[in-house]
Amino acid sequence: MNGFDPALFSGKTVVVTGAGRGIGAAVARGFLETGASVIAHAGRSLDHAEADLLPGLSDDQKSRLTLLTADLSVRGGGETLAGDILGVLDGPLDVLVNNAGTMVGRIPAAEVDDEAFDAIVDLNVRSVVALTTVLLPALKDGGKAEGGSAIVNTSSISAIVGGSPGSSLYSSSKAFVSTWTRALARELAPDHVRVNAVSPGTIMTDFHRRYSSEEKLQATAASIPMKRLGTAEDCAPAYLFLSSARLSGYLTGQVIEVNGGQFMG
Numbered sequence: 001m002n003g004f005d006p007a008l009f010s011g012k013t014v015v016v017t018g019a020g021r022g023i024g025a026a027v028a029r030g031f032l033e034t035g036a037s038v039i040a041h042a043g044r045s046l047d048h049a050e051a052d053l054l055p056g057l058s059d060d061q062k063s064r065l066t067l068l069t070a071d072l073s074v075r076g077g078g079e080t081l082a083g084d085i086l087g088v089l090d091g092p093l094d095v096l097v098n099n100a101g102t103m104v105g106r107i108p109a110a111e112v113d114d115e116a117f118d119a120i121v122d123l124n125v126r127s128v129v130a131l132t133t134v135l136l137p138a139l140k141d142g143g144k145a146e147g148g149s150a151i152v153n154t155s156s157i158s159a160i161v162g163g164s165p166g167s168s169l170y171s172s173s174k175a176f177v178s179t180w181t182r183a184l185a186r187e188l189a190p191d192h193v194r195v196n197a198v199s200p201g202t203i204m205t206d207f208h209r210r211y212s213s214e215e216k217l218q219a220t221a222a223s224i225p226m227k228r229l230g231t232a233e234d235c236a237p238a239y240l241f242l243s244s245a246r247l248s249g250y251l252t253g254q255v256i257e258v259n260g261g262q263f264m265g
């Protein structure tokens with residue numbers, strides 16, 4: 001249980017992508033613990049949601065959860081998911097958390113080709129922009145309510161520091177997300193839609209189990225001022241904070257670094 005008011009998002013409707021596991025699952029759980037109705041994109045299948053997200057939820061929390069699936073690395077994936085969300089959305093949208101994404105693979109700079117470019121950019125950039133664009137009218141409707149609505153994107157520490165070898169396209173795709181966050185924040189402020197991002201450092205999820213060796217992770221942990229890697233639960237409160245007008249109503253266009261001091265801007 002987090003330390004937020006259990007009614008903080010009572011009556012609010014929230015969309016979280018990539019919520020079947022990792023950071024997205026912790027964020028979805030956080031919203032369910034604070035009263036929201038959550039439309040969760042679980043990932044490409046329900047497998048991880050069944051293993052990671054659903055266990056531990058109360059019947060009341062499950063009754064406020066709708067699970068959807070979509071492959072966001074294919075062209076049109078963002079639009080397809082947005083259509084499915086609009087199919088179950090019953091009124092305005094209060095919060096959109098764009099979290100689904102991954103490195104896809106470590107690709108040395110000399111081996112970057114169109115296929116790698118499309119795979120990484122379609123997932124981390126194109127689908128995020130497409131999903132948000134289709135959901136914007138619902139978010140603007142949410143903006144008419146007291147406190148307005150909010151978009152929280154997931155960037156990465158690698159957007160600033162460039163990541164580690166083999167992550168040039170991924171890191172650059174996250175730099176797009178950070179700049180896009182600021183551009184949208186400026187453009188949507190008149191519609192009372194706040195737009196911010198969370199930028200995780202090295203967070204111990206399946207992401208790093210796939211792409212980083214144990215030795216690399218130990219060396220990274222030793223270099224972090226707080227001397228440990230982050231967890232999904234370390235990240236989730238920043239998303240809730242940025243989604244709540246009560247807690248962050250005068251905050252827009254910001255990228256919050258959650259990294260134990262790994263990078264200080």
Ligand SMILES: NC(=O)c1ccc[n+]([C@@H]2O[C@H](COP(=O)([O-])OP(=O)(O)OC[C@H]3O[C@@H](n4cnc5c(N)ncnc54)[C@H](OP(=O)(O)O)[C@@H]3O)[C@@H](O)[C@H]2O)c1
Nearest residue numbers: 018022023043044071072073100101156200202203205207
């Ligand atoms: N972990 C870190 O250190 C770190 C640091 C900075 C930023 N981030 C960012 O944080 C976000 C969450 O990452 P995480 O660490 O929680 O990783 P994770 O545990 O691997 O979760 C990634 C989520 O994104 C979904 N996803 C990946 N590829 C997809 C695809 N092609 N179509 C649809 N959904 C897809 C996954 O669904 P499936 O289950 O179907 O794969 C999963 O739900 C990502 O945007 C990541 O880039 C992570």
